[in-house]
Amino acid sequence: MPVLRNISQLATCPVQTPQDDAGLISNAALVWAGESIQWVGPYQDMPDQYHSEKVIDCEQKLVIPGLVDCHTHLCFGGWRGDEFELRLQGASYQEIAAAGGGIASTVAATRGASLGELQRKAQHALDGMLSLGVTTVECKSGYGLDEANELKQLEVYRRLDEANAIDLVPTLLGAHIIPPEHKANRDRYVEMLCEVLIPQVARHKLVRFCDAFVEEGAFTVAEARKILSTAKDHGLGIKIHADQLSDGGGAALAAELGAISAEHLEYISDAGIEALAIAGTVAVSLPLASLFLGEPFLRARKLLDSGVAVAVASDFNPGSAPSYHLPLAMTLACLKQGMSPQESLNAATTVAARAISAHERIGSLMPGYQADLAIIDSPTLNHWLYHFQANGCKAVMKRGEWV
């Protein structure tokens, strides 16, 4: 069993302690065997039996659980760099969407791209994510918006999951926007989702979760309730894009349906926060989207103080968050969302794992957990999140193997 030692600081990120405790250990060691962690603790407490094992010197660096990016739109055709310039000139996200840009333009580009093209492009992003220390990625469909193209995106995810060390956790986001061809007949699209797509992806186990975007310009609460209830009946976990651009009642719906997570929440009301706390729904904050859209940042302090667990994810997509730099999102969570470095690290590890129902297997560095970890070129967590580097990650382990 190999041993990592001379670790300046190790964050165990224990599951379900208060979020402000990342389980920091100074001068730590970690022992793993095969895919699993065997022992973690201060080096001087390491049992004798491990002292003869193969030793890897971490040279006084920081060790953290492999990061979990629990909200991405990884697979898409095209980019929207020109829209960026329009938005800088003052056009709102919704104005651009109304003019045929926004999500609809990515839908057209995604439909027009071959499976191979989409796979190569997403692979490039996935390589970048892994190099930053990300070992698990939730990834949504939602740029196909018809049966064939939603399945095409999910097939890209299946292939990428098979081909990469990094784990992909696919989510059906057929309810991203109403596709252009159904604008005049919204019900027909909702019907297709409920009667064709959801049963099919559930039957073939193509996804674990179903998500819906509840917002003006996307889906109403009533439509989302119908879609997500159907998904629940088919055994899928529920996620909701809620209260991103206005308080649209998405958080309340998430609580009502027992959603595993409610995401965005920049405009969540106090009643919405209360509802999430009671339901035990994880709030997924997406600070890069706030930064790029110039929208408010999540009131994470208020949510945490109300007992809601808050995850941080990249939201990587070509419109509102065209970056997969999860460590930047974590630094922004500190600077702009009132979170401490320990809260921010838990947010991108164990809490993010909870947002994809994987917190008993990944997101923590505890015995029995999967040996997914990153070595960071910083002496401490504080230093890492404060000294923002292009990429502080020096090595990544997935399931006990260096990748």
Added chain:
Amino acid sequence: MPVLRNISQLATCPVQTPQDDAGLISNAALVWAGESIQWVGPYQDMPDQYHSEKVIDCEQKLVIPGLVDCHTHLCFGGWRGDEFELRLQGASYQEIAAAGGGIASTVAATRGASLGELQRKAQHALDGMLSLGVTTVECKSGYGLDEANELKQLEVYRRLDEANAIDLVPTLLGAHIIPPEHKANRDRYVEMLCEVLIPQVARHKLVRFCDAFVEEGAFTVAEARKILSTAKDHGLGIKIHADQLSDGGGAALAAELGAISAEHLEYISDAGIEALAIAGTVAVSLPLASLFLGEPFLRARKLLDSGVAVAVASDFNPGSAPSYHLPLAMTLACLKQGMSPQESLNAATTVAARAISAHERIGSLMPGYQADLAIIDSPTLNHWLYHFQANGCKAVMKRGEWV
């Protein structure tokens, strides 16, 4: 003469055009010889004489002038990661300084560090900067605050300049704060600067510029006037840290003294903007400091529209801007300072070069200019600044050599 071709987009960043014109050329080529650029333009216009030369294929990437980071505090002892956590808990920058933290703690660490230690540490940052496409770095003293230690910092810069392809442009910032041992006798410190340090660094040509921090807790306008006038009399160019935390009249002083640049300016008044416009002083914006301190961002749109040239720099230092990621600062300049991608690129190339009086030699890709450039893994400038990557820079040329 070698040729760069198959350039998807090249930004010439011509000197002193309107700042919103970065001189973008599609399908470009660039020819250089020795240290200098010979020809730049659309590939189809390239004169026949260059067609037989050695060709380097840029594979449809973006080519920009080597970035100029015109405001850094590159050499310092220690870090202040723990202060980061205190600030997140609500302590202000000035409160931390008053409690003995802040700049004073970096002064203690810098005084306590050997020349070799400081050089190794700054070298590490310099390597990171170069990898991001930065080819020229202004670097301030100001953590020594006595004769021996200010000279120690400047000696670090001299050695680094000699040892690295990247050019260092040192600035004396003896007037950073009043050193702790002179708190009771400020005049004596100002006197030492004017009568000992400034004459000495000017005589030995250790710096090209002299800077002063005009702010409550740092130097008064009257003190800065005295220090900077002395520097001017000794032939040094003038820079001012002005209006960072309050409107302290620093911009007006910059205009009065004909400073080459006024830096920070987060709280600049409309009258201050007017004064800079008339004086032709460059405003150096430091968006990473605004981000890390939670202070307002520079009203760059207002300055640009008033005819002030606005540079963007990293402000790299261990307190208020603990990152040297200049491309992140450029993206923030777009998102938070109302600047267009072209204005932002000019801000970190030709305008930044103007802020160190080097705009006739670097910062533009025009015939006769030094061949300093970066190849960026993006098809266009818009795409680069929008798709924020850990590091989009794929290759760097300094004085005609790949580095």
